[in-house]
Amino acid sequence: MSLxxxxxxxxxxxxxxxxxxxxxxxxxxxxxxxxxxxxxxxAVRGNDSAAFADYVTYPLLRPYPLxxxxxxxxxxxxxxxxxxDTLRQAxxxxxxxxxxxxxxxxxxxxDGRYLWIDDGIYDINYLSASEKxxxxxxxxxxxxxxLPGLRxxxxxxxxxxxxxxxxxxxxxxxxxSGVDASPVYRLAAFSYPLAPQQKPLSVMKGYQQVEGTAxxxxxxxxxxxxxxxxxxxxxxxxxMSEIEFTSPSGSESSVTVTPxxxxxxxx
Numbered sequence: 396m397s398l399x400x401x402x403x404x405x406x407x408x409x410x411x412x413x414x415x416x417x418x419x420x421x422x423x424x425x426x427x428x429x430x431x432x433x434x435x436x437x438a439v440r441g442n443d444s445a446a447f448a449d450y451v452t453y454p455l456l457r458p459y460p461l462x463x464x465x466x467x468x469x470x471x472x473x474x475x476x477x478x479x480d481t482l483r484q485a486x487x488x489x490x491x492x493x494x495x496x497x498x499x500x501x502x503x504x505x506d507g508r509y510l511w512i513d514d515g516i517y518d519i520n521y522l523s524a525s526e527k528x529x530x531x532x533x534x535x536x537x538x539x540x541x542l543p544g545l546r547x548x549x550x551x552x553x554x555x556x557x558x559x560x561x562x563x564x565x566x567x568x569x570x571x572s573g574v575d576a577s578p579v580y581r582l583a584a585f586s587y588p589l590a591p592q593q594k595p596l597s598v599m600k601g602y603q604q605v606e607g608t609a610x611x612x613x614x615x616x617x618x619x620x621x622x623x624x625x626x627x628x629x630x631x632x633x634x635m636s637e638i639e640f641t642s643p644s645g646s647e648s649s650v651t652v653t654p655x656x657x658x659x660x661x662x
Contacts, residue, residue, distance in 0.1 A: 428491045431502050431512050439486040444474035452517040459553050460533040460656055461526060479523040485509055500608070537657050540591050545598075549581065553628065555636070555652035556587070556660065562596065563587050563660055564638060564652060566614060566626070568603075577602055582616040582624055582638075589660050599624055 422440065425433050438446035448470035455464040464470050485504065494502050501513025511518040522530070538546045549567040556563055562584050569579040580603055583595040601616035601624075609629075616624040621643035630636050637649045 422487065423490050429494055429496070429502060431514070432491075432494050435510075435512060435516060436486055436489065439478060439483055442483070444471045444478075447474060447478070447516075450515050452515045455516070455519065457526070458522065458530060460537055460551055460658065461530055462656065476525045476529075477519065477523055479525065482509060482521050482523065533658065540657070540661060542592050542594065545583065545595070551657065552580065554655045554657040554660070555626075555638070556655035558635065558651040558653060560587055562650070563589055563655065563657070564650075565657055580614055580616070582614065582626070587660070588662065589657075591661060597622075 425437055428436055434446065434450045437443075438450065445467075448467040451464070451467065451470055453464065453466055453470075455470065457463055464473055486509070489504060494504055495506070496502050499513075501511055501517070503509075503511050507520055509519070509521045510516055511520075534551060537551050538549065545567075548570045550570070552566040552568050554563065554565045563586075564582060564584050567581045567583070569581065571579055580601050582599045582601065584597045585593055585595050597618065599616035599618045599622070601614060604613050604615070605611070606613070612628040614624075614626045614628065616626075623641040625639045625641075627636065635651045636653070637651050639647065639649045641647050
């Protein structure tokens with residue numbers, strides 16, 4: 396081996412060692428992180444599903460029609476599905492400066508892209524690759540259960556079950572846009588029990604509103620005959636959700652509903 400070749404080999408080896416040392420030292424000491432964040436960073440670094448689950452505020456919402464995570468036991472089983480390599484790397488290798496505090500909303504990593512923490516993890520916006528596959532599969536199955544005329548161009552948003560077990564309501568969003576270029580939403584009512592490709596009792600179209608720093612979501616719908624409906628998706632207290640109807644003559648009525656999953660209600 397020539398002297399030049401040997402020198403190059405030594406230089407490359409030293410450079411590699413330097414890079415390996417830098418990568419192995421990327422984990423910042425836990426005590427340098429904000430106190431609210433430390434349990435999450437520690438749990439993810441240690442791949443500790445139990446510790447992670449104990450620091451979550453339940454229910455942890457997932458995009459419909461994925462099921463929400465209702466308790467720590469379920470979270471421990473779901474951990475490997477949710478916390479994939481991308482999310483694990485983002486949290487484990489994060490630095491204190493990457494975590495930002497947003498007043499009453501608490502702490503966030505990646506400007507809300509990953510998760511929110513305030514006395515525990517209360518929201519995870521991130522969707523793992525496994526969750527995306529599950530979501531696509533559930534959406535396909537759910538839309539296939541509707542009449543052909545209700546499928547094309549629509550995606551499920553929510554499902555509600557009437558408290559008196561008389562009806563099931565579903566909200567879908569269209570890929571098309573309304574007059575103001577905003578998405579078109581659809582409220583369809585079905586008698587219960589459900590059956591595949593069942594004809595709806597009524598179909599109304601409308602729009603979604605998201606208001607305030609708390610992002611309170613509501614929906615307004617109307618039918619060709621003048622009937623209107625209002626649904627507040629985010630009830631600020633522990634009261635039951637309602638769909639409020641107004642007839643063409645102005646009379647009002649309401650239906651108490653609870654969140655449900657369409658596919659779970661099918662036979």
